[in-house]
Ligand code: SF4
């Protein structure tokens with residue numbers, strides 16, 4: 178794939194000003210940069226779900242798979258297990274991964290499967306014209322809640338951290354250099370890497386004025402400290418106005434699911450030997 182720009186000739190149908198453009202641009206730039214450093218682009222697989230974000234699979238010229246709604250993580254898990262040499266990147270929406278696919282997100286984090294998960298979090302269902310999602314703030318007025326939601330948003334970073342995610346970060350589409358750095362770092366991390374990207378939906382939810390005012394880069398933070406990560410992640414709960422930290426909150430190295438899976442003895446004799454060895458304290 179030498180000389181590629183990673184741009185397909187598919188007609189782009191995102192609304193003008195959509196934050197998806199920024200994520201596409203950042204991911205494309207990172208992949209091209211990593212390819213120039215030796216990453217074989219043939220071994221990159223992009224899995225997307227259902228929603229406006231999913232068109233990333235149409236617009237980025239890499240191997241890709243459109244999963245059904247909420248099923249990005251199980252499809253990506255199968256791909257990563259079948260061939261652990263692949264670089265598997267998941268793009269999913271907030272409606273996709275935090276509602277329909279929430280259980281799959283939690284289990285992918287719990288297993289520490291070697292995936293890079295980029296959530297296009299515009300805090301609304303864009304494709305279906307503006308219904309509230311699990312990260313829409315309390316009181317959000319959309320097509321399905323004209324008088325405002327009566328339930329609070331949850332904090333996806335807190336959820337993924339509690340589920341066992343070994344790399345937890347937050348980016349913002351209007352902070353492009355940082356977003357690229359976060360994506361690059363997440364791809365390099367072995368194990369489950371998760372980036373919640375605050376994204377503007379130009380048509381149904383555009384809080385960029387608040388994000389621009391409240392977002393700040395994490396500095397002087399130790400990403401190996403679980404308690405510190407918890408505290409920083411809780412600084413903003415996705416409902417009230419508060420400082421919004423951007424960066425990597427938590428990052429530790431642990432054996433990935435694929436590594437444990439490969440080390441697990443497969444035959445009855447191997448299993449018995451492994452159990453015996455374990456009981457004998459070897
Ligand atoms: Fe982007 Fe929103 Fe338009 Fe979908 S509806 S393409 S998320 S601006």
Ligand code: MG
Pocket residue numbers: 228270271272297298299300301302303310
């Ligand atoms: Mg959305």
